[in-house]
Amino acid sequence: MSNMSKILGLAAVSAFALSASSTALRAEIVDDAVVKAEIVATLTLTEETQMDFGKITTDVAAGTIIMSPAGVITGTAVARHYAGTQVPGEFKVVGTNLASIVITLPSSAVTLQGPTETMTATAFNHDAGATPALSGIGEATFKVGAQLNINNSQEVGAYSGTYTVAVVYGT
DSSP states (O other), X not given: OOHHHXXXXXXXXXXXXXXXXXXXXXXXXXXXXXXXXXXXXXXXXXXXXXXXXXXXXXOSSOEEEEEOTTSOEESTTGGGEEESOOBOEEEEEEOSTTOBEEEEOOSSOEEEEOSSOEEEEEEEEESSOSSOBOOTTSEEEEEEEEEEEEOTTOOSSOOBOOOOOEEEEOO
């Protein structure tokens, strides 16, 4: 066999092997995949009790009253809290049984408007824990506390404002 015949024979074998391997690379692999969805109850959030710091006397010095979600007050102006019962905000969430939820409270100051002056509430916190969840009947209640920031010589009068509480399903 001549060298030319050997070269042509090797070329034919190589071409056949190349075409066979390229056919194998183009082989299609098929599998069925599953798609799922679950519809859950829409969450509802209701304010059961409004937050109320009670009655506080005026003073030349600024101060704070910090109310925990349990209704306990501390802070630099506690001695000025003289009447009324301090009450944390209370909320009820209804949704899907045993679902985890995420509670979001204000992260910046909320303004309380008085007769002509304002003061702020900050440091909002709740008592639902780090991983809140709805009960076996799809309900949860939680309380909210905050810090009231009283200005020096705060004007006498009633002050009020609103704060936003958001609840979504967790993952």
